[in-house]
Amino acid sequence: MKQTTKGTSDSTATEPKETSARSPSKKSPAKTPAKKSSAKASSAKSAKKPAATRSKAAGSKASKDTVAKSASTKSASAKTAGSKDTASKSAPKAKSRAKSKAKPETAFQELEQVVYPLQGVGQIKRIFKKKFNDKDTLYYELYLEVSDMTVYVPVDRAEELGIRAIVPKKEATSALSLIAEEFEPVPADWKMRYQMNLDLLKQGTIHDIATVVRALYHRSRVKELPILERKLFDSALKLLVDEVSFSLNKGKSDVEELVFARLETEPKKATKKAAAEE
Numbered sequence: 290m291k292q293t294t295k296g297t298s299d300s301t302a303t304e305p306k307e308t309s310a311r312s313p314s315k316k317s318p319a320k321t322p323a324k325k326s327s328a329k330a331s332s333a334k335s336a337k338k339p340a341a342t343r344s345k346a347a348g349s350k351a352s353k354d355t356v357a358k359s360a361s362t363k364s365a366s367a368k369t370a371g372s373k374d375t376a377s378k379s380a381p382k383a384k385s386r387a388k389s390k391a392k393p394e395t396a397f398q399e400l401e402q403v404v405y406p407l408q409g410v411g412q413i414k415r416i417f418k419k420k421f422n423d424k425d426t427l428y429y430e431l432y433l434e435v436s437d438m439t440v441y442v443p444v445d446r447a448e449e450l451g452i453r454a455i456v457p458k459k460e461a462t463s464a465l466s467l468i469a470e471e472f473e474p475v476p477a478d479w480k481m482r483y484q485m486n487l488d489l490l491k492q493g494t495i496h497d498i499a500t501v502v503r504a505l506y507h508r509s510r511v512k513e514l515p516i517l518e519r520k521l522f523d524s525a526l527k528l529l530v531d532e533v534s535f536s537l538n539k540g541k542s543d544v545e546e547l548v549f550a551r552l553e554t555e556p557k558k559a560t561k562k563a564a565a566e567e
Contacts (some may be wrong), residue, residue: 404455414439
């Protein structure tokens with residue numbers, strides 16, 4: 290019995306030694322995971338560093354991109370400002386060119402019908418510039434249908450020469466009425482009479498023309514007119530018929546018949562006065 294207890298005690302005594310000898314070998318595996326974890330942490334730190342550096346590089350690139358974009362926007366704004374300046378500078382030039390190309394303001398326009406004293410009604414074919422005495426002078430190109438003639442009239446002298454627009458219908462009707470009215474006796478001297486009527490035609494109003502037609506017509510009924518006065522009468526009659534036909538929009542033959550009809554309705558009293566004066 291005692292032997293068995295000793296064996297057991299020996300066995301029990303030896304067992305702790307074995308466990309103590311084995312315990313270090315068991316603890317060593319527990320320490321290795323810590324080393325691995327530290328290695329992992331270091332690797333993680335090393336992995337974080339490149340990420341940080343990458344993020345910094347990306348940030349620097351982004352900042353560079355923003356700087357480049359701002360520079361490009363500044364250059365674009367500078368270009369637009371420059372284009373605006375050039376456009377604003379070129380705008381006055383374009384306006385000046387347009388003004389130079391634009392037609393000058395004149396009293397009459399192209400294709401307008403006008404009256405040229407002692408010449409008749411004509412049409413302005415064109416308005417152009419021509420050098421005269423080394424100066425650019427503006428001209429009317431006027432075609433006169435009555436004489437089938439083209440004349441060139443300086444624009445700045447048109448009013449001085451008596452060129453005017455065709456009268457309205459009311460004034461044309463008034464001139465026709467004037468023909469049928471009584472008139473003052475004309476001078477007996479044909480030269481004086483001729484000069485007086487010529488001055489009236491030069492004035493060029495439609496009433497002056499009607500006055501000449503009336504005076505020479507009634508004089509011709511008293512006595513035959515000299516050649517110069519006869520030509521003057523024919524010229525005045527053409528001027529009157531021409532302008533009235535354009536104003537009333539009637540044919541020239543119809544207007545001429547109307548004029549002679551009014552002349553023949555002249556009171557005989559006025560004709561007697563003219564004869565007595567002769």
